[in-house]
Amino acid sequence: MSQAGSGRQEKRKGQEQTESCNPFACVAPEAMYIHVPFCESKCHYCNFYSIKANKAERAAYVDLLLLELRERARELTASGVAKRPLRSIYFGGGTPGIMSPGEIEKILLEISRHWSFASDIEITLEANPGSDFAEKTAGFKQLGINRLSLGLQTTDNKKLAALGRRHTREDFDHSLEAAYRANFTNISLDLMLGLLGESFDSFQENLELVLTYKTPHISFYSLQIEEGTALARQVRARPDLVPEEAEERKMYHYLLERVEAEGLLPYEISNAAKPGFESRHNCVYWRAEPYYGLGPAASSYVFGLRSSNLADYSAWAEAISTGNFSKACVIEEDVDGTGARKEFMMLGFRLLAGISKEAYRSLFKEEMDERFSAELGLLLKKKYIEVRAEGYRLTALGLDYANRVFGEFI
Numbered sequence: 001m002s003q004a005g006s007g008r009q010e011k012r013k014g015q016e017q018t019e020s021c022n023p024f025a026c027v028a029p030e031a032m033y034i035h036v037p038f039c040e041s042k043c044h045y046c047n048f049y050s051i052k053a054n055k056a057e058r059a060a061y062v063d064l065l066l067l068e069l070r071e072r073a074r075e076l077t078a079s080g081v082a083k084r085p086l087r088s089i090y091f092g093g094g095t096p097g098i099m100s101p102g103e104i105e106k107i108l109l110e111i112s113r114h115w116s117f118a119s120d121i122e123i124t125l126e127a128n129p130g131s132d133f134a135e136k137t138a139g140f141k142q143l144g145i146n147r148l149s150l151g152l153q154t155t156d157n158k159k160l161a162a163l164g165r166r167h168t169r170e171d172f173d174h175s176l177e178a179a180y181r182a183n184f185t186n187i188s189l190d191l192m193l194g195l196l197g198e199s200f201d202s203f204q205e206n207l208e209l210v211l212t213y214k215t216p217h218i219s220f221y222s223l224q225i226e227e228g229t230a231l232a233r234q235v236r237a238r239p240d241l242v243p244e245e246a247e248e249r250k251m252y253h254y255l256l257e258r259v260e261a262e263g264l265l266p267y268e269i270s271n272a273a274k275p276g277f278e279s280r281h282n283c284v285y286w287r288a289e290p291y292y293g294l295g296p297a298a299s300s301y302v303f304g305l306r307s308s309n310l311a312d313y314s315a316w317a318e319a320i321s322t323g324n325f326s327k328a329c330v331i332e333e334d335v336d337g338t339g340a341r342k343e344f345m346m347l348g349f350r351l352l353a354g355i356s357k358e359a360y361r362s363l364f365k366e367e368m369d370e371r372f373s374a375e376l377g378l379l380l381k382k383k384y385i386e387v388r389a390e391g392y393r394l395t396a397l398g399l400d401y402a403n404r405v406f407g408e409f410i
């Protein structure tokens, strides 16, 4: 029995479900994240864990993942907690789109041997644009994958090259056409703002082009300069290329207004969607609900325990292949009732509809206003949040100081 696994089982067994404990400690997750750690090359800004892999290495990864899936299913059965049908499976990375449909099919088949799927399950695959992906799109659709997340980042080919991305805008066009031809309707694209040398005007131009794609979901992120990356070295040489913070904030607020005018409602700090196209999987994170995470570097939140698989493929593979599942995973936090309440607030404020008093009451059997009167009072006074009928949400000012809002609940 694994240490992490036994940790989860023991946690569940020792859990007396009381009103003060973590309400997620005694329920099985309905969402599963699969981390595919492979990328064809390293983007200049990226500090995620990713490695290159050939066909044989991808096949070996799939075999290991099947072992990990079986162990997670065994653990759940041993805990005595009833499995719940999965409502979301998310293949993230890395670049899951470099897997073949046959490899993804093996993983989905193994999941289906241990878990049932909700009839309206959302199955997302992240992919980078390119001819290789375009050729496989119909194959992915046939497997039941019904949501694609495509990493466009910008429509400017020079900026794509400067970011170290392998694709061009034309590759994105080609991949998007292939996705529509394969009858994908639920498609998200990733867009970056605050790129080196980007002005408000060039961002506006870029955004207009992005909106012509008419995808029902857009995720948008400010470029982060992470130490140790090629981008950090570029910035040291040319710090003048980094847009001023005020300029970057102007881009962000303009984007929120512009996408809304196109019917894409900003529903989270970094996401906008046509109604009904919000990412079900990511909403699990923002509602602080539990999820399984498999594959190297994947995080899990099961029975109130937050854990992470090793962000080292060889070490993860060694632990899984030898049955030492405890060594593949590190428990990071045992979230008690107080922690669960704080997470509900901190993550919930990411959603632009804000946090609901009724949802809080129903989960924790107490009043949010009583538990967090000091924190909410302070945030209201600073005008970072505002009252709405159901609870509280960030103001426009709060969007710029969101980290301070989250910080009140850490």
Ligand code: SF4
Pocket (backbone or CB within 6 Å): 038, 039, 041, 042, 043, 046, 047, 048, 050, 093, 094, 095, 128
């Ligand atoms: S494709 Fe994504 S995960 Fe891979 S190197 Fe680029 S940014 Fe990182």
